[in-house]
Amino acid sequence: MKLKTAGLLALTVSTLTLIPAIASAGEVVWWTPNWGEARSKELAEKFQAANPGITIKMEVTTSDGLAQRVLTALQSGAAPDIIEVQHGWVNNYAQNGMVVPLDDVIQDKEDFNTAAINNVSWDGKLWAIPYRMETHGFIYNKGAFKAAGLDPEKAPETWDDLVAVATALSKDGKFGFAITGGGEVGNTIFRSLPLIWMNGGNIVSDDLTTAVVNSPEAVAAVKYY
Structure with missing residues (x-):
């Protein structure tokens, strides 16, 4: 694409939900970033109201050292049920057998941005759910x-x-x-x-x-x- 514009530059996945093991009942542990804590609590409350048999236990994470912490947890088998990570980390986890595919969980992929789905797909399977996105826009005074x-x-x-x-x-x-x-x-x-x-x-x-x-x-x- 040769056209150069200075308006909306891109729409890119910033974080997403990655599930190594999915619980159908009981307690589900969710690592969520501190900058999205309020929204995550809101989503957890709505989910629990619709699914009274499942309790969401949230653990707030920070960006510092998160990549290594997630990798260590996955390698040791001590990872939580749900983790929010950057999309660029996902394929490494998938290629090394650390997470399970989510194709059975997300059946209507057309509801998601195609580029977002492609970013978290590998070997014909979906390995994470696009959850948050950022838009780059131009504002001026x-x-x-x-x-x-x-x-x-x-x-x-x-x-x-x-x-x-x-x-x-x-x-x-x-x-x-x-x-x-x-x-x-x-x-x-x-x-x-x-x-x-x-x-x-x-x-x-x-x-x-x-x-x-x-x-x-x-x-x-x-x-x-």
């Missing part, structure tokens, strides 16, 4: 646009437009544009990938056998980011 002599009703539509607008807005020690990223390597990769795809690049070949992140399209996109 109309007042700042007007003060800089820009049309407040016209948002930039191309990469070149964005550079021009950001340059016009950059003054008095203030940056005209800010991007999300940092925190951890995954955040930067997650947010720069849409630009690579928009520029016709990728990080691996379609058959997943060759790294292509050094292609001219990918390099140009990363430099722009």
Whole structure:
């Protein structure tokens, strides 16, 4: 795709539910992240009301060290029933036989975003349930646009437009544009990938056998980011 836009860049799975063992009755242990605790409690209460024979025991997790904690729990056989993890972790668990497929649990896959389902599928089977998603959007300050002599009703539509607008807005020690990223390597990769795809690049070949992140399209996109 050669078109470069500066609006909605991508829709990407951020976390998902992964089930190593599914209980039909009794207590179900759910590891849920601290930043989504309130929503998770709400969902647990609704589920328990609809399924009085099952009790959800929630354990709140933090991002620090979570990947290793999950891996250790799965390898030792001491994992909870439900875990929320990043989608990029799932295939490793599936390929090493640490989790069970969920095709019998989720029968109406068409209810989910196709890309989200594909991200957690391997060997023709579904290994996790897409649960949370993030959208990347562009927001701007109309007042700042007007003060800089820009049309407040016209948002930039191309990469070149964005550079021009950001340059016009950059003054008095203030940056005209800010991007999300940092925190951890995954955040930067997650947010720069849409630009690579928009520029016709990728990080691996379609058959997943060759790294292509050094292609001219990918390099140009990363430099722009």
